[in-house]
Amino acid sequence: MPAVSMTVNGKKVSADVEPRTLLVHYLREHLGLTGTHVGCDTSQCGACVVHIDGESVKSCTVLAAQAEGAKVMTIEGLADGDKLHPMQEAFREHHALQCGFCTPGMVMSAIDLVKQNKNPSEKEIREWLSGNLCRCTGYHNIVKAIAAAAQTMRS
Amino acid sequence: MVTVRKYGAGQAVRRTEDKRFVTGHGRYSDDINVGRQAHGFVLRSPHAHAKLGKIDTKKALKAPGVVLILTGADLAADKIGSLPCLAPINNKDGSTCALPPYPVLATDKVRFVGDAVAFIVAETVAEARDAAELVEIDYDTLPSVSDCAEAGKPGAPQLFADVKNNMCADWELGDKAKTDAAFAKAHHITKRDLINNRVIVASMEPRGMTGMYEPAEDRFTLYTGSQGVHSVRGVMAGNVFDVPTNRMRVVTNDVGGGFGMKAVPYREQALVLWAAKRLHRPVKWISERSDAMLSDTHGRDHATHAEMAFDKGGKILGLRVHGIANMGAYLSCWGPCIPTEPAGAMHAAVYSIQNLHITFKVMFTNTTPIEAYRGAGRPEAAYVVERMVEAGAHELGMSPADLRRKNFIPPASFPHKTVTGLTYDSGNYEINMDQALKAADWAGFEARRREAAKRGKARGIGMAYYIEICGTGGSEMAEVRIDSSGAVTLMVGTQSNGQGHETAYAQVLSERLGIPFESITLLQGDTNSVIYGSGTGGSRSLQTAGPAINMAADKVIAKAKKIAAHMLEAAEADITFGDGTFTIAGTDKKVSFDDVRARAFQAGRLPVEVEPGLNETAIFKQTSFTFPNGCHISEVEIDPDTGKLDVVAYTIVDDFGRVVNPMLVEGQVHGGLGQGLGQALLEGVSYDSDGQLLTGSFMDYCMPRADNLPSFSFRYNEVPSPANPLGVKGCGEAGCVGGPPSVMNAAVDALRPYGVQHLDMPVTPQRIWRAIHGTKRKAAE
Numbered sequence: 001m002p003a004v005s006m007t008v009n010g011k012k013v014s015a016d017v018e019p020r021t022l023l024v025h026y027l028r029e030h031l032g033l034t035g036t037h038v039g040c041d042t043s044q045c046g047a048c049v050v051h052i053d054g055e056s057v058k059s060c061t062v063l064a065a066q067a068e069g070a071k072v073m074t075i076e077g078l079a080d081g082d083k084l085h086p087m088q089e090a091f092r093e094h095h096a097l098q099c100g101f102c103t104p105g106m107v108m109s110a111i112d113l114v115k116q117n118k119n120p121s122e123k124e125i126r127e128w129l130s131g132n133l134c135r136c137t138g139y140h141n142i143v144k145a146i147a148a149a150a151q152t153m154r155s
Numbered sequence: 156m157v158t159v160r161k162y163g164a165g166q167a168v169r170r171t172e173d174k175r176f177v178t179g180h181g182r183y184s185d186d187i188n189v190g191r192q193a194h195g196f197v198l199r200s201p202h203a204h205a206k207l208g209k210i211d212t213k214k215a216l217k218a219p220g221v222v223l224i225l226t227g228a229d230l231a232a233d234k235i236g237s238l239p240c241l242a243p244i245n246n247k248d249g250s251t252c253a254l255p256p257y258p259v260l261a262t263d264k265v266r267f268v269g270d271a272v273a274f275i276v277a278e279t280v281a282e283a284r285d286a287a288e289l290v291e292i293d294y295d296t297l298p299s300v301s302d303c304a305e306a307g308k309p310g311a312p313q314l315f316a317d318v319k320n321n322m323c324a325d326w327e328l329g330d331k332a333k334t335d336a337a338f339a340k341a342h343h344i345t346k347r348d349l350i351n352n353r354v355i356v357a358s359m360e361p362r363g364m365t366g367m368y369e370p371a372e373d374r375f376t377l378y379t380g381s382q383g384v385h386s387v388r389g390v391m392a393g394n395v396f397d398v399p400t401n402r403m404r405v406v407t408n409d410v411g412g413g414f415g416m417k418a419v420p421y422r423e424q425a426l427v428l429w430a431a432k433r434l435h436r437p438v439k440w441i442s443e444r445s446d447a448m449l450s451d452t453h454g455r456d457h458a459t460h461a462e463m464a465f466d467k468g469g470k471i472l473g474l475r476v477h478g479i480a481n482m483g484a485y486l487s488c489w490g491p492c493i494p495t496e497p498a499g500a501m502h503a504a505v506y507s508i509q510n511l512h513i514t515f516k517v518m519f520t521n522t523t524p525i526e527a528y529r530g531a532g533r534p535e536a537a538y539v540v541e542r543m544v545e546a547g548a549h550e551l552g553m554s555p556a557d558l559r560r561k562n563f564i565p566p567a568s569f570p571h572k573t574v575t576g577l578t579y580d581s582g583n584y585e586i587n588m589d590q591a592l593k594a595a596d597w598a599g600f601e602a603r604r605r606e607a608a609k610r611g612k613a614r615g616i617g618m619a620y621y622i623e624i625c626g627t628g629g630s631e632m633a634e635v636r637i638d639s640s641g642a643v644t645l646m647v648g649t650q651s652n653g654q655g656h657e658t659a660y661a662q663v664l665s666e667r668l669g670i671p672f673e674s675i676t677l678l679q680g681d682t683n684s685v686i687y688g689s690g691t692g693g694s695r696s697l698q699t700a701g702p703a704i705n706m707a708a709d710k711v712i713a714k715a716k717k718i719a720a721h722m723l724e725a726a727e728a729d730i731t732f733g734d735g736t737f738t739i740a741g742t743d744k745k746v747s748f749d750d751v752r753a754r755a756f757q758a759g760r761l762p763v764e765v766e767p768g769l770n771e772t773a774i775f776k777q778t779s780f781t782f783p784n785g786c787h788i789s790e791v792e793i794d795p796d797t798g799k800l801d802v803v804a805y806t807i808v809d810d811f812g813r814v815v816n817p818m819l820v821e822g823q824v825h826g827g828l829g830q831g832l833g834q835a836l837l838e839g840v841s842y843d844s845d846g847q848l849l850t851g852s853f854m855d856y857c858m859p860r861a862d863n864l865p866s867f868s869f870r871y872n873e874v875p876s877p878a879n880p881l882g883v884k885g886c887g888e889a890g891c892v893g894g895p896p897s898v899m900n901a902a903v904d905a906l907r908p909y910g911v912q913h914l915d916m917p918v919t920p921q922r923i924w925r926a927i928h929g930t931k932r933k934a935a936e
Contacts, residue, residue: 034183042444095818099359134829139864
């Protein structure tokens with residue numbers, strides 16, 4: 001089995017994995033980071049979004065081996081101790097989650113949006129989220145939360 | 156003066172549960188892993204209908220990692236029972252509906268694509284899946300039927316030998332003769348054929364479960380996502396394994412959405428437990444999305460012919476509804492009651508309709524079983540009535556608001572008895588409609604239509620005034636357990652699937668007991684701890700659990716008063732309780748709740764007749780239902796060249812009775828609307844002529860995305876419900892009830908200039924384009 005090494009949430013990790021192991025399964029099953037979720041098998045739902053070298057990526061569409069040497073950030077690595085990332089805080093403040101299953105992917109995806117577009121319009125937020133499905137919120141409060149977080153992150 | 160508590164009822168308290176969800180520490184079904192667990196894979200039928208011949212598992216059993224393969228042939232030897240239908244209904248002749256068995260694995264036949272044929276258990280999921288390829292099965296394929304309207308026709312393929320014409324039930328409600336007489340006097344009759352499209356529930360978390368078995372005690376444990384552990388336990392213990400319920404523990408942790416689909420027991424829950432018993436090892440099964448599309452229960456799927464009779468002034472004289480409802484290939488737990496009882500009675504709607512006749516033919520087809528889906532029968536009823544009312548208004552040349560106003564049940568007539576036998580609790584429909592008309596600027600719409608036309612867009616406006624019935628699930632329990640350290644554990648028999656029960660219930664309890672919100676922890680979803688519960692469904696949780704929490708809290712207060720009286724050396728009758736303090740009435744002598752709590756555990760310092768401790772349990776007996784209602788107004792713009800529809804404005808004014816947490820309530824409305832508009836605009840299950848599911852993944856099944864939906868304008872009026880002491884009404888499903896008719900009425904309105912009188916869901920661009928280009932253009936081009 002090939003060995004993979006990467007940095008996950010600031011910590012160096014390595015393991016021997018089957019070549020077909022997806023990054024999401026490596027994170028969940030080898031590292032116990034179960035905050036990254038699997039919600040589909042066709043790369044549609046976005047519940048598995050993590051950051052690889054700062055960019056949002058669907059971790060169900062990447063082999064663990066492809067992340068060799070990369071810096072991976074998952075939802076568990078976002079908060080600074082008890083201090084939530086502004087995007088996490090905004091999701092909580094604006095009731096942008098209900099069941100919470102899509103939330104890690106939504107938050108990780110939204111952070112990348114705000115990195116690329118510091119002041120996104122409602123339309124831009126909605127279009128960006130087309131790769132992240134939510135079945136609970138009707139998206140209204142997710143859009144609101146992302147706009148609010150973008151404002152906080154600008155100031 | 157009334158002090159408004161920061162965390163009390165009525166406050167938009169931020170959710171307790173969010174801390175774990177936004178940091179990735181939720182605990183969903185696939186996050187549970189136990190030592191020595193093996194993994195299961197369900198081998199499903201690729202055929203919609205076939206005789207099941209020999210199943211050869213020899214090769215598969217030799218595959219790497221495989222430890223067990225179960226097939227239908229093993230059911231009898233191990234005495235594995237079938238899944239029950241818990242809601243049989245009566246035919247119109249008084250006989251019980253057909254109840255064919257729903258075995259845990261298919262035996263003689265497979266009846267839909269996805270029917271479970273074998274359960275392969277291996278060391279890893281990948282090994283189980285690989286081995287499934289090696290199982291050899293003889294199928295003798297048969298013709299199939301997917302469409303419920305086709306299933307009863309002569310010559311249709313028959314699913315069960317002893318179910319004639321595939322008919323599960325022939326159901327009726329109302330008075331045919333009286334309704335016929337009313338129709339005979341009508342000035343105008345509006346007629347429509349309406350399809351309520353089949354949808355896939357698609358909770359973002361797929362179903363999942365882990366079964367365990369302790370042979371020495373013959374004791375099972377099941378970890379599973381659910382909408383209530385007690386009903387799962389009841390079925391697994393009583394129907395499937397025939398063990399006492401105290402040897403069947405069911406645990407539910409965080410649930411990534413249920414929407415009715417997770418309210419029922421499933422074959423896979425039985426399979427993991429059965430395999431665990433065979434292997435003396437834990438067995439885990441997690442649904443993949445493609446499994447979910449085939450094997451999660453689906454929703455809706457009605458074909459209805461409706462007629463509404465009006466007098467000259469627009470008064471509704473009568474309503475006829477003749478529906479055909481699809482049950483799929485087997486009866487799921489509540490299947491036959493979804494279209495009929497009690498939701499069939501909701502065709503009475505918000506109007507003083509005196510003459511009603513409703514029939515439903517409830518049919519088996521070679522499709523995935525149908526169950527409750529957010530609203531469970533009420534969206535179907537509201538869809539029929541609100542499409543008919545709006546169509547009737549246009550045919551009579553009246554404004555839809557005026558026609559509704561003329562027919563509304565007036566506020567003075569509550570509690571209102573409907574001709575269908577329900578008693579509506581409270582309401583003031585006209586106020587909600589008037590506020591919605593104003594907020595949506597209905598009066599200014601024609602100017603907006605003209606402005607849109609200049610841009611080449613067809614703009615339309617539509618309304619729905621929905622009503623639904625909530626709290627039909629029965630009684631509910633709460634236990635308040637205060638330990639000697641002062642920590643408060645609240646146990647309730649409902650099950651949050653994301654609604655925010657941890658927060659709302661703690662608000663109710665902290666207000667009643669005057670104790671800190673943060674000191675309360677909710678314990679739900681464990682049959683070993685929570686003694687009783689009816690689960691979450693039918694928008695019932697707060698209206699049944701809320702009163703139970705107050706009742707249990709009142710028992711705690713009553714006992715604490717005895718202790719406080721002892722501590723204050725006063726008569727119990729003189730002790731008052733408020734703001735977390737016990738006081739001798741008319742004096743400043745007092746003792747805090749916390750001090751009383753501490754004393755409650757000092758057995759030697761209590762009056763002899765007082766038992767130590769502060770644990771109390773209460774069950775709220777649900778004797779009547781709540782009827783939330785509200786007005787939805789949609790505005791849409793359609794590009795006639797492409798058929799693309801955009802919802803450009805959406806206004807809701809609701810009545811949910813008293814509101815405990817407005818933020819949570821608004822979230823429920825948004826979510827219901829997301830699903831309601833999804834069904835109306837995008838979602839629809841397709842089967843091909845061989846019964847193959849064509850919409851079997853998120854690539855083929857159109858889930859609503861953020862850019863398909865608008866932002867919503869929401870407000871509410873509180874008309875308290877007399878049906879429960881909190882005065883609350885259910886809010887969980889409302890958006891899903893009002894959404895589809897309002898947006899479909901708007902779509903028809905937009906296309907009226909093109910001569911379009913009717914559209915069916917989902918109103919996709921293709922369907923709109925065909926409606927425009929398939930009819931003669933009447934537009935003033």
